[in-house]
Amino acid sequence: MKTRRHRHSQSTKILRGILVGAFALAFIFSLGAVRADETCSSPYLARIEGQEEFVYVWTLGVEGLGDGMDKLVTVDLKPGSPDYGKVINSVSVEGRSEAHHGGFTDDRRQLWLAGLENSKVFIFDVHTDPAKPKLMKTIANFAETTGGAAGPHGAYALPGRVLIPCLSNAKDKGGKTALVEYGNDGNYIATHWLPTKEEARGAADAQFADGYGYDARVLPRKNALLTSSFTGWNNYTMDFGKLTADAEAMKHFGTTMVMWDFHTRQPKKVFQVPGAPLEIRWAWGDKHNYAFTATALTSKLWLVYADDKGEWQAKEVAPVSDVKGGVLPVDISLSADDKTLFVDCFGDGKCRVFDVSDPQKPKQIYEKPIGKQVNMVSQSWDGKRVYFTSSLLAHWDKQGADNEQFLRAYAWDGKELRPGFDLDFTALKLGRPHHMLFGSSKLGPARTVATK
Amino acid sequence: MNSLGGTGAVPSDSLGRHSPRRTGSGRPSISLPRRSLARKVAALFFCASLSLAADLPRDPDYDYDPPAPGTYTLPVVKPAGDGALLDSNGKSLNLRELTHGRVTVLSFIYTRCAAGKACPYATGVLNQLHQLSVADQLLAKNLRLVSMSFDPDYDTPQRLADYSDAIREEKSGCEWRFATAKSRSDLDSILAAYGQTVDKRRNPSDPQGPLFHILRVFLIDRAGRIRNIYSSGTLDYRLVLADVKTLLLEEAKLSKQ
Numbered sequence: 001m002k003t004r005r006h007r008h009s010q011s012t013k014i015l016r017g018i019l020v021g022a023f024a025l026a027f028i029f030s031l032g033a034v035r036a037d038e039t040c041s042s043p044y045l046a047r048i049e050g051q052e053e054f055v056y057v058w059t060l061g062v063e064g065l066g067d068g069m070d071k072l073v074t075v076d077l078k079p080g081s082p083d084y085g086k087v088i089n090s091v092s093v094e095g096r097s098e099a100h101h102g103g104f105t106d107d108r109r110q111l112w113l114a115g116l117e118n119s120k121v122f123i124f125d126v127h128t129d130p131a132k133p134k135l136m137k138t139i140a141n142f143a144e145t146t147g148g149a150a151g152p153h154g155a156y157a158l159p160g161r162v163l164i165p166c167l168s169n170a171k172d173k174g175g176k177t178a179l180v181e182y183g184n185d186g187n188y189i190a191t192h193w194l195p196t197k198e199e200a201r202g203a204a205d206a207q208f209a210d211g212y213g214y215d216a217r218v219l220p221r222k223n224a225l226l227t228s229s230f231t232g233w234n235n236y237t238m239d240f241g242k243l244t245a246d247a248e249a250m251k252h253f254g255t256t257m258v259m260w261d262f263h264t265r266q267p268k269k270v271f272q273v274p275g276a277p278l279e280i281r282w283a284w285g286d287k288h289n290y291a292f293t294a295t296a297l298t299s300k301l302w303l304v305y306a307d308d309k310g311e312w313q314a315k316e317v318a319p320v321s322d323v324k325g326g327v328l329p330v331d332i333s334l335s336a337d338d339k340t341l342f343v344d345c346f347g348d349g350k351c352r353v354f355d356v357s358d359p360q361k362p363k364q365i366y367e368k369p370i371g372k373q374v375n376m377v378s379q380s381w382d383g384k385r386v387y388f389t390s391s392l393l394a395h396w397d398k399q400g401a402d403n404e405q406f407l408r409a410y411a412w413d414g415k416e417l418r419p420g421f422d423l424d425f426t427a428l429k430l431g432r433p434h435h436m437l438f439g440s441s442k443l444g445p446a447r448t449v450a451t452k
Numbered sequence: 453m454n455s456l457g458g459t460g461a462v463p464s465d466s467l468g469r470h471s472p473r474r475t476g477s478g479r480p481s482i483s484l485p486r487r488s489l490a491r492k493v494a495a496l497f498f499c500a501s502l503s504l505a506a507d508l509p510r511d512p513d514y515d516y517d518p519p520a521p522g523t524y525t526l527p528v529v530k531p532a533g534d535g536a537l538l539d540s541n542g543k544s545l546n547l548r549e550l551t552h553g554r555v556t557v558l559s560f561i562y563t564r565c566a567a568g569k570a571c572p573y574a575t576g577v578l579n580q581l582h583q584l585s586v587a588d589q590l591l592a593k594n595l596r597l598v599s600m601s602f603d604p605d606y607d608t609p610q611r612l613a614d615y616s617d618a619i620r621e622e623k624s625g626c627e628w629r630f631a632t633a634k635s636r637s638d639l640d641s642i643l644a645a646y647g648q649t650v651d652k653r654r655n656p657s658d659p660q661g662p663l664f665h666i667l668r669v670f671l672i673d674r675a676g677r678i679r680n681i682y683s684s685g686t687l688d689y690r691l692v693l694a695d696v697k698t699l700l701l702e703e704a705k706l707s708k709q
Contacts, residue, residue: 044685046666106683107649107666160647160668160681161529183529184647190527220685223516263691264524446666446684 038438039336039379040281042157043220046108046443052380053078054088054130054439055387057407058113059431060394061096066429070099072113072124072133073430074439075407075423085409085421087428089132093122098237098394101154101435105162105184108443110136112155112162113435116393117237119143119150121164123186130439137186143170146191149178151233154435156216160184165216168233175232175252176211179265194227195258195267203258203267212254217280217291218262224312225262226304228277228293229254240396253297257304259312271314273302280304281334281341283359288338290359299326301343301354301362318362320345320352327352330392333379340414344370344377346392351377351417368417372402378436379412386410386417390425391432405432518690521697529678532558532670533645536634537600540612547600547642548676550629554596555699556672557581557692560648560665562603563615567660569684570667575599575619577669578628580689581696585626594674594700595626602650603663604632604639646670646678673699 097115109127151167200206212229275298290305327345409420565571585591601607633639
């Protein structure tokens with residue numbers, strides 16, 4: 001009887017806990033999603049609560065500038081901080097690896113940063129002290145471990161692991177490449193080669209498959225993994241002027257995107273998307289079954305979408321500009337409400353802003369010169385702050401006075417970009433700033449939770 | 453029933469009538485346990501899910517067909533970690549005993565968690581799998597569910613026993629164990645081995661519960677190797693079921709070689 005009373009008491013406490021839980025849920029959903037974080041990150045990533053406190057900038061070393069090494073630069077973004085807009089930390093890694101993209105693990109405790117030239121992956125602890133990331137591990141045997149994948153392009157958080165889309169392979173250093181998975185411990189898990197005509201791996205329309213890769217992003221509720229395609233090591237390490245004058249080399253750019261079954265990692269359908277489709281941005285809306293990309297060589301916006309029958313399709317939806325010869329659109333950023341798309345154009349250094357409320361008919365609503373060259377753009381979740389960096393690739397950046405290297409912050413009010421702080425990475429002897437990732441000491445659940 | 457043919461081989465009525473149903477929010481709801489107070493507990497749980505579902509857009513969280521078991525592979529992630537435990541009967545054991553010998557679905561939870569799509573959701577998914585195993589002898593004999601608390605100070609064996617009684621509808625079906633770490637140091641080493649991060653919330657009275665954690669559920673093969681890791685965006689019981697059956701088919705294939 002005593003046991004029964006005891007159990008009754010415990011059950012009452014459980015009941016109480018559930019009531020508290022029900023209240024909590026009602027409270028959370030009455031507030032709506034907390035506005036925070038960067039809009040283009042993995043939905044599996046623990047999100048930042050409140051405004052971003054730091055921006056981490058993965059920076060290419062420049063010979064003769066400072067220590068000449070690739071480095072992770074931390075800039076203070078805490079509102080009211082005396083160091084706001086200033087570099088507060090810099091950690092150099094050994095040598096120059098063609099620093100490019102990176103990403104956090106799903107718990108946001110580690111930041112994985114990739115080097116395109118030598119396929120090194122640097123893993124930083126950003127949890128112990130988010131203001132002072134610490135290098136904790138380097139993966140230096142990437143190609144050997146992965147069965148020949150090379151040119152790790154970034155890191156995309158999945159539950160307990162990271163997905164690393166690659167650009168090249170160790171065998172011929174061309175564009176045929178793979179998606180690679182590592183566990184959060186840095187343990188290798190698997191390699192998934194992009195489909196080719198010869199090895200379609202069950203993908204429809206494999207006659208178009210080129211095996212090239214670039215970005216890889218997931219729409220969880222549709223179990224959809226989408227990949228895009230760029231070019232291999234032979235091209236991205238070549239001087240840009242020499243490359244564009246080499247007709248044969250220019251044939252070796254990606255012309256496809258691939259839809260995969262995310263859970264099984266099996267390619268399902270190949271889309272013809274000529275002109276090197278680069279960054280992929282899935283819409284966030286509950287019923288928005290589409291993603292945008294921009295083709296660098298043809299200056300077009302493309303939409304990959306589910307049609308009325310639920311079939312995935314790809315179509316060109318807008319030119320990025322009417323400038324003859326194109327403007328080389330590179331990074332893009334979609335607002336959290338899926339209405340506004342920022343498109344950075346390396347060719348003329350402008351950011352073009354599109355109204356994409358109707359994803360089938362994007363309309364340019366604004367443009368602003370950011371610098372002589374511009375590559376990456378990161379937007380806060382509330383859409384009020386937009387950050388830009390300048391470097392594309394060490395061998396592709398502009399020369400002389402056009403080789404501006406900066407991190408520039410802007411405020412966006414829905415109509416125009418107003419300049420904030422401006423950091424000259426050359427004057428600061430840091431290098432070429434590339435990928436930006438937001439950091440904070442205040443974390444919450446992943447967006448797959450927050451949006452439910 | 454003994455099905456390896458696919459998730460579709462499970463009778464739809466057993467999914468719809470006897471197992472926790474997926475609401476419009478995708479959140480599993482809990483069918484009514486037999487004991488009176490536990491029945492009230494689960495009924496409130498169920499009502500909470502329904503009322504929330506009514507407040508949310510009617511979007512399906514997992515809007516796709518699950519893959520057929522055996523049509524894909526699950527690479528080894530890493531060996532499953534070990535550590536000293538106490539089960540819900542207060543018996544000492546090692547986690548290794550619960551991650552070997554059967555295909556195991558291991559969920560890290562704490563019973564005070566009230567976050568909508570965290571521990572209550574994960575336990576609901578395990579309950580779905582458990583109820584499916586009642587009608588599936590292959591699952592009943594080969595699947596093990598483990599709910600492992602990372603809140604040992606509160607989640608005593610007695611509390612875990614009560615929690616188990618309140619949640620589980622079926623006493624038959626596959627093995628479902630509830631356990632907690634034997635000591636704080638054991639807990640820390642287990643959490644580190646699985647990459648399960650847990651922090652105290654800044655507000656200990658946070659209505660979602662006093663701890664903040666990433667939702668992690670692990671699929672472990674009979675040899676004690678982690679074969680998949682699920683979180684809120686991927687913890688779809690249909691996918692977990694397909695993965696479990698994929699591992700069982702893999703075993704069957706290997707045994708013929």
